[in-house]
Amino acid sequence: MSTTGSPSPVLRSGPIELRPYTETDEEAFVALFQDPEVVRYVGDGLETEEADRALFHRVFSEVYPVDKFAVWAVLAEGSVVGHAELKPSPRDDVDGWELVYAIRRSHWRRGYGRLVASLVIRYGFDELRLPMVFATVDLENTASLALLKGLGFAQVGETVDNGQRIAVLSIQAPE
Secondary structure (H helix, E strand, O other), X not given: OOOOOOOOOXXXXXXXXXXXXXXHHHHXXXXXXXXXXXXXXXXXXXXXXHHHHHHHHHHHHHHHHHOOOEEEEEEEOOEEEEEXXXXXXXXXXXXXEEEEEEEOHHHOOOOHHHHHXXXXXXXXXXXXXXXXXXXXXXOOOHHHHHXXXXXXXXXXXXXXEOOEEEEEEEEEOOO
């Protein structure tokens, strides 16, 4: 793992690299978030292409300039295959920092989600000195629930968001 002093340092593990987005990543970002299966359990689900482009540009106008929180492009095999964040949770029922990640469907079931989540968690503990990291997962998203529980997350609560049952999970920093 390497750091640059930025909230979005370059992180590496095996075939995965997390790095800050560049403006040339816009098409890959939009394609990722325009896949209905990828965003099925992400935020409000599928948004318009214009909304995804606006979100991409907000990373450069509202997040990176003020070092608000870490936002990464996930690279493998020489291209952007996903997205990751570690940010203060916007949820009223979660008081802490939240892991967010999405992987391009063509790269599911290759262990990339696990590598990404592990890198982000380690960064939160080692560099930010967080006491714990949270994740919120739709209870129907059994793959993400299994992945996070396999990394040591435990369910600490449950809530309802837009009619969906959401598990609140956390993992404690190692002592």
